Amino acid sequence: MILLIVWRNIWRKKTRSLIIIFAVMLGILAGLFIVGVFTGMIQQQEEDTINHFYSHIQVHNPGFLANNEVQYTIRGAGNALATIEKDPQIKAASMRNIVFGMVASPAAANGAKITGIIPAKENPLTNMGVFIKEGTYFAENKKNSAVIGEKLARKLKVRLHSKIILTFSDKEGDILSGAFRVSGIYKTSNNQFDGANVFVNAYDVNALLGADSGYHEIAVLLKDDRRLDITENLVKSQFQSLKVESWTELSPESALLSGMTDYILEILMGIMMIGLAFAIVNTMLMTVMERTRELGMLMAIGMNKRRTFTMLMYETVILSFLGCPFGMAFAWIITWYFGKHGIDLSAFSKGLENFGFHTIIYPSLRNSSYIQVSIMVLITAFLAAIYPGLKAIKLKPAEAIRHI
């Protein structure tokens, strides 16, 4: 019967109860949606980091990472790549030669990372073709073609088919130059990347550096993210003299952001829960005040403190939990809708792209987020109910009955 009283008490002041239910619903909806947006942003960034920029694993000559100098190549890179590709867990792999130099046009010059790629192997690995805005990503197989970022093209004031000069040092430190023609202009979600990366055919770089110039980097994309540690260790054991790193080591800022998702959820929901707790405490204290006489009477006729406290706890928890499924359902619907259609944040594109985030965000929520939120609401409701409950059981029946 206590539960019956609790249920009827909840509906005794319909408007007030509905306001609390609505507040809980709105809090959960807002909290989950913000978490969804944040998770979506981070997931997109993580996907870009793996699928377009770093792949899962990269292999280098240790000296190359320290000095970025052209002589630190991977000895027997071709054989190493062939060995790596034998692993059935590998989705795609390729080798690259990388030089740091200058890219110049008649109008301007800019520092750049010049990556020589093998287009046939690179396409399934980084899928950079999806970012091409103008031209193609080495589709025409023309000699001395270069694909540059939109930002760099703007800086250099060049367009498709414009001529650019790439300048860099060879092993001996002599300056080499080559004329290239812009065959493609790409635009990724990362402004910084677009302003400093030039892609050319690896054979063209080798032609400038010399036939025995070799390769500086092997990048590996896995079929399954969860195999990362196992495969990384396997490659490490195969090539002990080389530096083998996962994307989390190569891009610690992206890994940090990915790892922060849970903390962000906890912080955001924590803030929401504090607000919710205050609303619950306020409402329940009002309830205790309004029902002082009734509570006094209940204690006078023999309802013990445990039952009185439990009654108020039930009331609070049920009230809070009534809003919970609605909040979660709406959060699911809204996240699903925007997860499909995206949220266009192009008004903030400059800021977002500087940090490597997309301007269209696709919110995404993990099932565990819903469970986490339910548990947090339950705990908040319990904690928030304690103070009003204690207030209630401290009432003196004789005084409470006389309460007006």
Next chain:
Amino acid sequence: MNVIEVQNITKVYHSTKIPVQAVTDVSLQFQQGEFTALVGPSGSGKTTLLNMLGGLDKPTSGKVIINGEDITGFKDSRMIDFRLANIGFVFQAYNLIPVLTAKENIEFIMLLQNRPKKERDARVNELLAEVGLENKINDRPNDLSGGQQQRVAVARALASKPKYILADEPTANLDSTSTANLLDIMARLNKDENMTFIFSTHDQRVIDRARRVITLVDGKVSSDVTQGK
């Protein structure tokens, strides 16, 4: 046999700057089956004395002994259990649980006593018939008149089969007909079930029906008269 024995109880309230002595050195005995009215002007200590008899308040000094047990030293939790088992209350403002029906209000106290459903149902029906509200079984307090609510309150007080019933100005909010009805019911229960009733009241109609009238003035017993009805 004394059901309740009050030994030199004094109650001083310290809630204001100047302590207020509500009851001063009162000693009384109540026996099984009494129908007693505590009367006196406002502020004479009637409600305070009644609260101490019911364990709702503790005396500053003195003892309240019920069935040989000194209840003044009881802890709050034990006192609540004691009240549940031994005392029925009827309040001036009815104080029914507004979200429960007449039946549920009466049943509630038996639920607190963990009585089986069969017994609860039988007792509820018996008591509702006793107070003449068989046809109001599913009505909530808001749907009942003041007199009907007070009759439900009496039924609720009796539901737990208490040793005695304390009623604080039970007729204060009732019209003449409702008062007469209620008094008839209580008098019948007193006679048929040998139930002890102790009222605090201003109401002459209640005083006229009481067999014993204790008058309090300034917290002291000024007279204790048995009317012999």
